[in-house]
Amino acid sequence: MSEDFPLTIGQLANQAGVHVQTLRYYENEGLLVPSARTAGGQRRYSRADCQRLHFIRHAREFGFSIEQIRELIDLAAQGNRSCAEIDAIARRHREDVRRRIRLLRELETELDRMVDECAGGRVTECRVLEVLGNHDLCRTDHGHAGESSEPT
Amino acid sequence: MSEDFPLTIGQLANQAGVHVQTLRYYENEGLLVPSARTAGGQRRYSRADCQRLHFIRHAREFGFSIEQIRELIDLAAQGNRSCAEIDAIARRHREDVRRRIRLLRELETELDRMVDECAGGRVTECRVLEVLGNHDLCRTDHGHAGESSEPT
DNA sequence: CTCTTACCTACAGTCACTGTAGGTTCAAGC
DNA sequence: GCTTGAACCTACAGTGACTGTAGGTAAGAG
Incomplete structure (x- = not known):
């Protein structure tokens, strides 16, 4: 091997x-x-x-x-230094991950409402399209939850 | 306005x-x-x-x-059809969001362990670097949690 | 008629790769 | 030493959803 x-x-x-x-x-x-x-x-x-x-x-x-x-x-490569800077990079990254989780969970909530409320009739009465066409139907201000191009 | x-x-x-x-x-x-x-x-x-x-x-x-x-x-645009296909797109997307949340939470767990265990001494004894250099120190098989380029 | 602002097209850059084209090197078998 | 085929090389285009820039044109106010 x-x-x-x-x-x-x-x-x-x-x-x-x-x-x-x-x-x-x-x-x-x-x-x-x-x-x-x-x-x-x-x-x-x-x-x-x-x-x-x-x-x-x-x-x-x-x-x-x-x-x-x-x-x-x-x-x-600079083994003698304090590892504070390394920790800072890791902590910042953890904050970033947490923020992404928060945004995705808000998004999940909105998607749940959208999908669960759709009764499954014709396209003209589709709840999914209705919600997407009208921001007032959203409970949270999901603002920019799903669109940023940040990695998973 | x-x-x-x-x-x-x-x-x-x-x-x-x-x-x-x-x-x-x-x-x-x-x-x-x-x-x-x-x-x-x-x-x-x-x-x-x-x-x-x-x-x-x-x-x-x-x-x-x-x-x-x-x-x-x-x-x-085809108002007369069943909205099943629209619902399917929304449901698939919701599954995707849920999967991303799962992966990010595993990632958060590993980052927590890594960051919290670092005592903050010199670089040579930094826990962050130690974990990154040795996969055996991870509890979960975080495999591909953080690296895919999928949007938030 | 001039001036400024907003507009136009076309193209390069982002991130972390992935895929392709066209050519070269290596190691094995004869 | 020679041939063969796999693995290697460089260089460049493509991914997604934009963002930024260069160089030129249109619109509307004064």
């Missing part, structure tokens, strides 16, 4: 469960530059590169942005 | 609280084609156009995608 280091891009992608293009993208973004290349220009990833990728992937699963991960990696 | 119809793009944008470019984008997408243009080529929006925009904006606030809104408008 485990292969010898250094790994090719395909071996690393396979091991980490990401696409080859994703690794090239991370390199472009300066997150994961392979520690070597062959004479012919092919990427070779060391064990440290591999650990770094796992850190990046895990942080992505936690919903941190590429930019935040870049900051985390930069801060992590 | 209210202006006479037909409205210019700027007047309509102002009234609806969207950017002028957004209206041009909706036209490109076939969602809101103004019912007239001046001899010089400037857009003029009727009262019906205005109502349609409010429908679109409200649906966007509900988190429906442009594609879903296109379908809703198409279905709404």
Whole structure:
């Protein structure tokens, strides 16, 4: 299952469960530059590169942005400093997640009312269309709950 | 406050609280084609156009995608049909919202553990970095909670 | 008739990838 | 050493729902 280091891009992608293009993208973004290349220009990833990728992937699963991960990696490299800045990034992200949950729950409430009140007749008397056409039928000021393009 | 119809793009944008470019984008997408243009080529929006925009904006606030809104408008135009398809779109969307809430709550749990356990010392002993570097420290299989690029 | 404001089209940028085209390198088998 | 096929390379376009910009045109007031 485990292969010898250094790994090719395909071996690393396979091991980490990401696409080859994703690794090239991370390199472009300066997150994961392979520690070597062959004479012919092919990427070779060391064990440290591999650990770094796992850190990046895990942080992505936690919903941190590429930019935040870049900051985390930069801060992590200065082991002697206080970890206050790292904590601040994580706390800010948690606030963001909480805010998104709040907005989505308001949205769910409105969707529940809309869907449950529709008696299922003709289109002309559809409650869903009625609610969408008239903001006064909403209980909460759901304002901008669903439309922002923020990640889940 | 209210202006006479037909409205210019700027007047309509102002009234609806969207950017002028957004209206041009909706036209490109076939969602809101103004019912007239001046001899010089400037857009003029009727009262019906205005109502349609409010429908679109409200649906966007509900988190429906442009594609879903296109379908809703198409279905709404066939007033005599059963509204089952409209309900289905709304129900599917509600399921999606619920799934996103579930994933975000798992994420919040992990972030809570991570942030709360960090004692705030040096970077080298930072719990946040430790958790991100080692998936075994997670309680749940948060897998793909935070990384998908779905809208809030 | 001028001036300013608002409008026009067309295109690039956002985010975190994903997909494609067209060409090159590597490692294995002969 | 040579051939073959898989994996690799770069560069660029596309996703969704906008937002921002450049360079030019129309409308309406004075």
